[in-house]
Structures are given as structure tokens and as C-alpha cells.
């Protein structure tokens with residue numbers, strides 16, 4: 001069993017993303033208290049945790065967007081492929097290959113689908129790269145071609161999520177930061193998004209995935225970190241975490257000691273008789 005707590009970066013070397021001892025605050029509010037993690041090149045890594053654990057803050061610290069939320073890095077650093085990106089402007093982080101899809105999609109609702117996609121490619125000067133990115137996005141999401149002239153705000157939640165991911169891919173990222181991509185989606189649409197994340201990764205893009213849906217995240221990722229009140233409470237190979245009795249009991253509501261829903265909405269009333277499919281259960285606080 002490789003599950004360990006608290007987590008330290010598992011892999012070594014400079015390729016991919018390395019977050020070291022990151023301390024982040026919003027004024028007096030400490031949101032991250034010494035978080036370290038690795039996303040090796042080519043990997044899908046998941047960050048799990050309940051509301052307020054610091055997941056979005058971590059992504060903002062990586063993408064350089066903390067200041068838009070009146071937050072700041074107090075100490076620690078972030079490197080990507082050996083180059084420091086903490087302290088770099090958001091556009092500079094994008095130019096270095098790291099692109100975030102923020103929570104809540106944040107598409108430009110009044111603009112068309114096509115205009116949204118073009119906005120994602122604003123920093124890309126190379127026409128060939130632009131055309132390749134467009135081809136890739138429309139291959140992944142044919143609906144975006146069909147709806148190219150439609151106002152983005154009129155699409156369904158799942159289609160808007162596709163557009164948000166497609167817009168991010170227009171910048172041809174090497175690392176995609178995804179904040180709760182399945183949140184609020186119908187199960188069939190959430191499954192479709194999960195499949196697409198796999199496909200995007202198979203095409204060579206690394207993914208750092210923030211998710212409250214533990215089952216989905218552990219199925220997609222090779223490695224996962226559990227954040228608890230701004231700290232890494234647990235980390236390890238996704239397979240090990242998914243098989244870990246405590247994770248299964250606390251986060252998935254599975255196993256002989258499942259606590260009957262005291263800490264996890266959707267856990268079965270009686271062990272072994274789940275009333276909600278495991279993939280629909282979400283993470284709640286690690287309240288030992």
C-alpha cells in the first residue's frame with residue numbers, strides 16, 4: 001500500500017508540474033498551508049477534497065489568477081518543465097503551456113461558440129498550430145462545429161462545459177487545469193466529459209483534475225491528493241486510494257464499516273444496500 005499522509009511529491013525530476021510547499025492566503029485567511037504535489041508529464045492527477053479545502057485556490061496559484069480573487073502566494077513555488085511559473089502573469093503561464101478551465105465554466109455567454117473558441121486562441125500566433133488546435137477541438141466536440149454560430153449562453157450546461165474545455169484547448173496546452181468539470185451535470189453528460197478527459201490525455205496533454213466526485217476522479221487519474229483544510233491529508237496511486245478501506249468508507253460509502261451517511265451524503269443507510277450509485281457520491285469533509 002503506497003497511500004501515505006501527508007503527501008510529498010512522489011516523482012522526482014523537472015518535467016511536468018511541481019508545486020513546492022505552497023502557502024497561500026486571502027488577506028488574513030490561510031487557504032493553503034504548505035501544499036506540495038507533482039503532475040508528471042503525460043499524467044492525469046486528481047485533487048480531491050470537500051468544500052473549502054483549497055482546491056480552487058491551488059489551481060489559481062498555478063495559473064497565476066490568485067490576484068483576481070485578492071489572494072497571494074506567501075511562500076513556496078510552482079515550476080513547469082523546470083521553469084518557475086509562480087509570480088508569472090496569467091497570460092505568461094498560458095504561453096508556457098498551462099491553461100485553466102475555471103470552475104463554473106465562465107464561457108462568454110453573449111458571444112457565439114466560434115467567438116469563444118477564437119478567444120481561446122488569442123495568444124497563438126502560429127496559424128498552423130491554430131488550425132491543428134481547432135481541428136482537435138472540433139474532433140473532440142463535434143457539437144461545437146454544429147453550434148458555431150449559436151450564442152454560447154443558450155447551450156446546455158454540458159455543452160457549455162465542452163466549450164470551456166474546447167476554448168482552453170485552443171491555446172494548445174501541455175497541461176490542462178480542470179476545476180470541477182462534471183459539477184452540476186447529468187450523469188450521462190458527466191460520463192461523456194470524463195471520457196473526453198481521457199481522450200485529451202491520450203492525445204498527449206497532462207491533466208490536473210479538481211473533483212468532488214471521488215469515483216470519477218480516481219477512475220481517471222493515476223495519482224491523487226486529498227486536500228483537507230489547506231493541507232495534503234493523503235496522497236497516493238489512485239488505484240491504492242480507491243482500494244484503501246478508509247477512503248472507501250469515508251469517501252465512497254463502501255465497505256463493512258461504512259458509517260451510514262453520518263459524514264457522506266448519499267452513503268447507504270445500511271451497508272451493502274447503496275441507494276445512490278457510487279459514481280454519484282461526492283466527497284465530504286475528512287472528519288476523523
Ligand SMILES: Nc1ncnc2c1ncn2[C@@H]1O[C@H](COP(=O)(O)OP(=O)(O)OP(=O)(O)O)[C@@H](O)[C@H]1O
Pocket residue numbers: 026029030031049050051052053054055056057058069070071
Ligand atoms: N476570494 C476569496 N477571499 C477570501 N477567502 C477565500 C476566497 N476564495 C476562497 N477563500 C477561502 O479559502 C479557502 C479555500 O477555498 P477554495 O475555494 O480554494 O476551496 P475549494 O476546495 O475549491 O472549495 P469549493 O469546492 O467549495 O470551491 C476557504 O476557506 C475559502 O473560504
